[in-house]
Amino acid sequence: MYHNAPRTNSTIESKSISKDGGRTNYRGxxxxxxxxVDSSTSVECDALMFDNESTSDTMPYMEINEDRVDVAHEATVGKIGDEDVFYLQSRGLDDDDAKQMIVSGFIEPITEELPIEYAVELNRLIELEMEGSLG
Structure with a gap:
């Protein structure tokens, strides 16, 4: 993201999902x-892990050539918890459906910004990737 004028704002949102020892990297x-002057930027990196072997690295690169700016970077990593799956199972979902619901909730901030055709296709791709591979 380039800020070349005063009072410009940006938000970068990165989401990743890893399983089976997968590795994700954010470099921006x-x-x-x-x-x-008075520009602001926020970089948010969220990672969701299916297992203890998967990893996620965040390596933002920021070139700040002005003093009067607001710059923020935040990174979070979470694992699909057994207690979360158990809770959803106690509400009638099977293991795969519970994990699918957790993933769908994780990516919802991205899919709600997409045109409906792309959001539907993204959800189908994730469902196909998860189908029969969990558990």
Whole structure:
């Protein structure tokens, strides 16, 4: 993201899902030029893990050439907890459906911003990837 003018704002939101020892990396650049006063940027990196072997790394790169700016970076990593799956199972869902619901809730902030055709296709792809592979 490049901020080349005063009072510009940006938000970068990265979400990743890993399973079977998968590895995710976020590497992104935010550049705030000299003179881009009162600009602000926020980088949010969220990772969801299915197992203890998967990993996630966040390595933001920020070039800040102005003093009067607001820059934030936040990263969170979470694992699908047995207690979360158990809770959903106690409400009538099977193991796969419970995990699918957790993943759908995790990516909802992204899918709600997409045109409906793309959101439906993304959900289908995730469902196909998860089908029969969990448990």
């Amino acid at each position: 650049l935010v550049h705030i030029s000299d003179g881009a």
